[in-house]
Amino acid sequence: MCQECGCNKKSEAGINGTYPHAHDHDPDHPHSHEHGHGHEHEPNHEPDQEHRTIDVNEAILDQNDRLAERNRGFFKAKGLLVLNVLSSPGSGKTTFLQKTIEALKGRLRVGVIVGDLATENDAIRLRSTGAPAVQINTGTMCHLEAEMVAKAASQLKLDDLDLLIIENVGNLVCPASFDLGEDLRVVLLSVTEGEDKPLKYPPLFHSAHVAVVSKIDLAAATEFNRDLALGNLRQLSPKAVIFEVSAKTGQGMEPWCAFLVKRHQELKNA
Amino acid sequence: MHEVGIMQNTLSMALKQAQASGATQVHELRMRIGAMSGVVPDALTFAFEVLRKDTLAAEAKLEIETVPASCWCARCQTEFPVPDLIYECPQCHEPSVELRRGLELELVSIEVS
Ligand SMILES: Nc1nc2c(ncn2[C@@H]2O[C@H](COP(=O)(O)OP(=O)(O)OP(=O)(O)O)[C@@H](O)[C@H]2O)c(=O)[nH]1
Ligand SMILES: [Mg+2]
Numbered sequence: 001m002c003q004e005c006g007c008n009k010k011s012e013a014g015i016n017g018t019y020p021h022a023h024d025h026d027p028d029h030p031h032s033h034e035h036g037h038g039h040e041h042e043p044n045h046e047p048d049q050e051h052r053t054i055d056v057n058e059a060i061l062d063q064n065d066r067l068a069e070r071n072r073g074f075f076k077a078k079g080l081l082v083l084n085v086l087s088s089p090g091s092g093k094t095t096f097l098q099k100t101i102e103a104l105k106g107r108l109r110v111g112v113i114v115g116d117l118a119t120e121n122d123a124i125r126l127r128s129t130g131a132p133a134v135q136i137n138t139g140t141m142c143h144l145e146a147e148m149v150a151k152a153a154s155q156l157k158l159d160d161l162d163l164l165i166i167e168n169v170g171n172l173v174c175p176a177s178f179d180l181g182e183d184l185r186v187v188l189l190s191v192t193e194g195e196d197k198p199l200k201y202p203p204l205f206h207s208a209h210v211a212v213v214s215k216i217d218l219a220a221a222t223e224f225n226r227d228l229a230l231g232n233l234r235q236l237s238p239k240a241v242i243f244e245v246s247a248k249t250g251q252g253m254e255p256w257c258a259f260l261v262k263r264h265q266e267l268k269n270a
Numbered sequence: 271m272h273e274v275g276i277m278q279n280t281l282s283m284a285l286k287q288a289q290a291s292g293a294t295q296v297h298e299l300r301m302r303i304g305a306m307s308g309v310v311p312d313a314l315t316f317a318f319e320v321l322r323k324d325t326l327a328a329e330a331k332l333e334i335e336t337v338p339a340s341c342w343c344a345r346c347q348t349e350f351p352v353p354d355l356i357y358e359c360p361q362c363h364e365p366s367v368e369l370r371r372g373l374e375l376e377l378v379s380i381e382v383s
C-alpha cells in the first residue's frame with residue numbers, strides 16, 4: 001500500500017490551478033467508540049442461522065472503465081487520435097512531447113492534457129510550442145483517472161484538434177490500471193534508467209501499444225545495452241511498436257511523427 | 271499503488287449489495303485478483319482491516335483468490351501459463367499479445383446475514 005500517494009482520495013484534482021472541490025470528504029473521522037471488544041458473549045441471534053451468499057461478480061474498476069469508454073466514444077466521434085503517455089518521473093515525457101508538437105506543425109493540430117501532483121510547469125513548457133495545454137494537479141494522487149480527463153478535455157476546443165496527448169503522472173505502477181479512453185498507450189523508457197525496467201513493471205509494459213526508448217543521445221555515456229533493452233521490450237510489450245529517439249538532438253523523431261500522422265489518417269478513414 | 275482506493279470501491283460495492291438485500295451484517299468478502307492486475311493482495315488485506323471499521327463489514331473476513339497469468343497463442347490455439355511474465359508461446363515461440371487471464375480485479379461474492 002502506498003501511504004504517500006493517497007490514491008484513495010477522490011476528486012481533489014485541480015485543473016489549471018483551480019480546485020472546484022476544495023472540500024475534503026475525509027472518511028477518517030476519529031473513532032470515539034471501539035468495536036470488537038468484549039464480545040465473549042454473543043448477542044442472542046444464533047450464529048450461521050441466516051448466513052447467505054450473494055453473488056456479485058463485478059469488476060472493481062468498473063466505474064473508471066465506464067467513464068473511459070465514454071471518453072473513447074466521445075473522442076472517436078470527434079475524429080481525435082488520443083495518446084496516454086506514461087513513464088517513470090523524469091524519463092523525458094514533456095521534452096519529447098514538446099518536440100513532437102513542434103515537428104507535427106502543419107500536419108496535425110495537437111492539444112495536451114498533463115497530470116502532475118503539483119505545479120503548472122509542464123503545461124507552461126508545452127504551451128510554449130503554441131499548443132493548448134490543460135494542467136491537472138492531482139494533489140496526492142499518483143495517476144490520472146478518466147473523469148479528470150473528461151473535465152480537462154472540456155476546456156479544450158476539441159473540434160480544432162487532430163491529436164490529443166495526455167501526459168500521465170510520472171509513475172510506472174498505478175496508471176497501468178486506469179484506462180483514460182486513449183487509442184494508444186505510449187510508454188517511455190530512457191536509456192539512463194536501466195535495460196530491465198520492463199521486467200520490473202510488467203503490467204504497464206504489457207499494456208503498451210508504443211514503446212519509446214528516449215534520450216538515446218546519452219546511450220554511450222550510460223553504456224546502454226540496446227540489444228538487451230529491445231529484447232526485454234519485445235518480450236514484455238509484445239504488441240508495442242518500438243521507437244528510439246532523442247528529443248535533444250531530434251534523432252528518431254521523424255519516424256514517430258510519421259507514425260502518428262498515419263494512425264490519425266487511419267482513424268479518419270475508419 | 272492504489273490498494274486503498276480499490277478496497278474502498280470494493281467495500282462500497284459490497285455494502286450496497288448487502289443493504290439492498292436487507293442484510294444487517296457482512297461476514298465475508300470474496301475477491302478474485304489476477305497476477306497482472308498490479309494489485310498486491312497483502313496491501314488489500316491491510317487496507318480492508320482499516321476501512322471496514324464502523325461499517326456492516328466491521329467483523330468480516332476478506333478471502334482473496336489469486337489467478338495466475340495465462341496467454342493465448344492464436345497460431346497453436348492453446349492457452350499457456352506465463353509464470354515469469356514472459357509472453358512467449360512454449361510451442362512456437364511466438365510472443366502472444368492476448369492475455370487471457372491475470373488481469374482480474376473482481377468482487378466475486380459476499381456472505382451476509
Ligand atoms: N540528454 C537528454 N536529456 C533529455 C532528453 N529528454 C529530456 N531530457 C532531460 O531529462 C530531464 C527530464 O525531462 P522531462 O521532459 O521534464 O521529463 P518528464 O518525464 O516529463 O518528467 P515528469 O513529468 O516530472 O515525470 C530534463 O532535464 C530534460 O532536459 C533527451 O532526449 N536527451
Ligand atoms: Mg513532465
Ligand SMILES: [Zn+2]
Nearest residue numbers: 343346359362
Ligand atoms: Zn504457439
